[in-house]
Amino acid sequence: MAEDNAVVLRLDAVHKQYESADRDPVPVLKGITLTVNRGESIAIIGPSGSGKSTLLNILGSLDSPTNGSIQLDGQELAHLTEQDLASVRNKKIGFIFQSHHLLPQCSVLENVLVPTLAENGKAPAGAVERAKQLLDRVGLGHRLTHRPAQLSGGECQRVAVVRALINQPSLILADEPTGALDHSNAESLADLLVELNRDEKVTLIVVTHSTDLAARMGTTHQLQDGTFASNAA
């Protein structure tokens, strides 16, 4: 039971293939099995077309597997409706994309608060305070009212990290989080992710090409032709 409580994510023989009208189905994932414990940090690496992003989308319930099972905090995602999946994403998962995907019409603070609108269209009490604290923590306390266009790429990505954390998720999924950053900003963001994983005890799965970033994760999985080729501690 204690072991089950420690498991955040469990994938069992997950397959994914894409259908096409005039061609044979294209398999992308071929039976991925993975167990992720609370507070773990995992890097998934692999060449282009190996299925990294597809896997991450499935982990984040943005896509569904063709076969296999995914459990998040013991809850089977395959059985959930679109509305329930949205709720799972909102409460239990934080996303960080390669491109920050901040809303250009909103300020830094507002962007962070966007996920809090899911419940009833209004940020709950305390959300603003938490957003400010988190932004302070990532060094953006002085940029609360700035728009994304007024920030650097690294700052934008840090805002995206805070947005991912605002609802205190149990899992953070990052898709090439440093892919669009220069070396210095990439280093800084990697520091931030490691620090959050350590301090907040939040589980972190990062899909990346960057060996530097992967090296800073607790576990690395190599994805090749739709399957995990090897694990490295």
Next chain:
Amino acid sequence: MTSWSLVLNSFRYYARSHIGTLLGVAVGAMVLVGALLVGESVRGSLRGMAEARLGKVELALPSNDRLFRAELAAQLQAYLGADTAALLQLPGVAKRPSGESRANNVVVMGVDDAFWKLALEQPKFTEIPEDSIVINERLAKQLNVEVGNSINLRVHNPSQLSRDAPMAPIEDSTASLAQMEVFAIVSDAQFGRFSLQASQVPPYNTFVPLSQLQDAIEKPGMANLMLAGKATKPSDDPLGQAQAALARHWQLADAQAQLLQLPGDKGIELRSPRVFIDPPLAKAALTVDTNASEVLTYFVNKIQIGERSTPYSMASALADFEPGTVWLNQWTADDLQAKVGDDVELSYYSVGTMRQLEERTGQFKVGGIIAMNDPRSDITLMPDFPGMTDSENCADWDTGFPMDLDAIRDKDEDYWDTYKGTPKAYISLATGQEIWSNRFGSLTAVRYAQNGSEAQDALGKQLLANITPTDAGLTFQPARSQAAASVNNAMDFGQLFMSFSFFLIAAAVMLISLLFQFTMEKRTRETGTLLAVGIPARRVRRMLLLEGGLIAIVGCIVGAVAGTFFAETLLNALSTNWKDAVASATLTYHSSSSAVGTGMSMGFFVALATIWWSLRKLKKQTARELLAGETQEQGNPKNTAKRSTIIGVVLILAALGSIGAVLADGGQMSPNSFYGAGAMLLLSGLALASARLKRLANAGALGQAESLSLRALGKRNAARRSRRSMATIGMLACGSFMIASIGVFQKDAETGADQPTSGTGGFELMGEASIAIVHDMNNPTNREDFYSIDEEALKDVSFVPFRLRDGDQANCLNLNLAQEPRLLGMRPETLAGRFSFIDTMDGLEPGDNPWSILESAREALKLPADVVPAIADQSVMMWALSGGDMMKSKKLGDTIDYTDEHGNPFKIQFVGQIADSIMQGNLIIPESDFIKRFPSESGYRVFLIDNPGERTDEVSDELNVALADHGFEWVSTTRRLGDLNAVQNTYLQTFQVLGGLGLLIGSLGLGVVVLRNVQERKSELALLRAVGFEKSAIKRFVLSEYLGLLVGGLLIGTMAAALAVLPTMLSPTADVPYSLLGATLGGVLLLAGVWTWIATNLSLRGNLLEGIQKD
């Protein structure tokens, strides 16, 4: 932070991107607000006209030829506490003494100061001086007169004895008022527009002193129209209140009756200035005293025994005599040397239709001789025949029919001098009523065996207690509520212009949809982010819809402001180029917050619905796809291409098949079948274009690789977003089809006008008289005797006469809804083979002459007594009686309510429908029913003339001169039909112009599609640039592929339209507006080309290679 603040942030941030969508909304709202404001302005203008024509009048009592005492109005005024006025209103003709100008259909009104008090605005004068006349502005313009000029008037002289009745004189059928000096010209508000009939065209009104007009027609103290304003005594039923007041104050004179003390205490006699006592009055007279004696005295042409005869005598039918016998007075018996038992023949005239005199004879045996001093030899038995009673000599009699004056002997003159109209022969009442009764009555007097003024008063009261004013044709009408109904149910120009603006609205919807979609497509990643962070999809769509709603609100506000200018522009057009659409009515702009509010609301909902529709595809896209920036079109292009091809081919075959079938069948090239085939060709073209685009989009790389060229690549690019491309092709094709083919519905009055089955009925002239003609105009003798018409000029010309009950014009020339339409009474045989019947009611057998159903319907359909069958034009039934509301259109079998001359309600049932014709505006009923319902409407006022010699001008000139006193307005039937068609043709023209405008705006859509598509393809074009293509070559390449869409859309539309309008184009008298069509389609081609060029240049400006460098 709330969802709403996020919506507001987005609205502000993307404000510039929303400008296009906002303008689309503004165009839609502008059109809707503008159309509704036009509707409100037309309604407001009509309301203003109704206010002006009725002033403060609430109720009216028109009695036409049944005159009542003018002082009755003053008595009712005191009782009701309402302003009242008595008028004498007569049709007439006005002309300048010099003859330089004239006006027919003039309404001559004798008025006093009470009349002007009821006007909206009282003129400066209160009384019109003797020999002076007040006219309205329209008449002043027609006659070109000003204050101080003189006018001659000829007016209809209402005869109490119908002009159709036997012994009705003809000499005094009109009266004249010469050298009347124009005292004032009154404005509309000063009752210049006064009329009880709803029409946007003011009548030619003239006002003269009441007493002078009464004197001119020798009816002192009488009136035939009473007006009443608002009563000070409140009542839930003002009409009932007025009718009750009338019943309380009226007298026998108002019921066209009088009680006379006969000389020598021979009793009291009831008689009528109408000569024949109205049946309701006769019934009441006999109810009062069942012992009363009935008298029917008639004029006989001849009393003959063998070779001996006595000419022109009175004969009475009384109850005292045996049927089959005739008693002669001594003088006649001596004249004829008659003795009891001799056979006697009485000859008399019976008046048939068109006042055709038919001499009939009755055979009798002499039953006895009455001495000249016998009380039965009674001079008072002769009623007051106008034109006879006061004559000095027999030779001066005006009996209304030709008399053989040579037959009158000296002894006859002596008899007249001594005994006047003392009857010479007496027959039984039953026989007399059998042979002399007519629609005006069957008694000329009722006698009571009472004497003295007290008995006379008592009888009068008893009579009035047994008859109602309505029985005597005196019924108040709710003039104001009728006017309100005719305005409120008038043709809704708001709806009309909304339908005319269909393409403008469609263009706006397309722009809103395209532009909003494009804005949303730019924000797919943002939408994906919202979904990814767990905002429920429904809430995301709602937020985007709210943002769209904000755009719609702002767009509607802009549109409302523009809409007021649009409305003023349309009204200006309706006063100039499109004036035929409103029958040249003067329209003024009426602002209306409700119209603006409704237009904005409609615009808002149209915009919001379009935005909602544009957002619906978000439902189908996942967060992952959106985050990846994907905006893929749905569906399997292979399958849909196949399906579209099949549909296209089937439609082509159906189009060709339908035409082939008609032609193979030897049938006429019916415009409808060609229009249907054209529409099928249009759909087929669109289906095939869609299939082609989908096939191009789906082209396999291997199959295409060998034939790859820049041109082929361009074609495939056009197919890249096939839905966008089809939206523009569809808009251009449908728009050009509708605009080009609508010309097929243009009506040309000249086409086939000489055919009896055409809208002219094959007649050349149509005429309407102010003053009725009672004689048969087809009889050359009548024409010569009564009108001195040059027979040579009218050789071979034939007339079809109609009786006319004036009412509201029920046609497209009247913007108001006709409350009581004009009725025409006719005999079916006169129109055999004329006009085209669309349908007749089930259960009727039209046979060779469908007009005969008017007479057979009563029996075939077992119509109740209170139902009169009628035939009307299709447009009258469909539009004019429904105020343009299809839902209220009249169908065969439907009825409308009407009131007869005696105030009795009856129903008019539609039993036949004819194709649009010159008869529009009228309901045609059988003459027999007409004279039964309206016995006082004597003679004929509407004529159709068949003139095989094509001497139309010569005939109309001759008739104008000969019938000048009747105020005839002759118009060629093609002009009349042309005037009626002009309304519909102008509607079509309006549709074409507004549709063309919509198409021009719709062509903007093509520019938008180009802009968006090229934006999406920037990296691809950059690649072309990178591999060495010149920028100008890329521009040409882009431009050519989109111009292909433009030309394709227009070609599909115009080719289909060409097929649809083929019969019209081939018609020798076709009136297809090629220049307007050419200008519209050319304008669309040019403008859309310009949009495409601008969009291409805008998209390709700057350094294209930056696109590829960024990638």
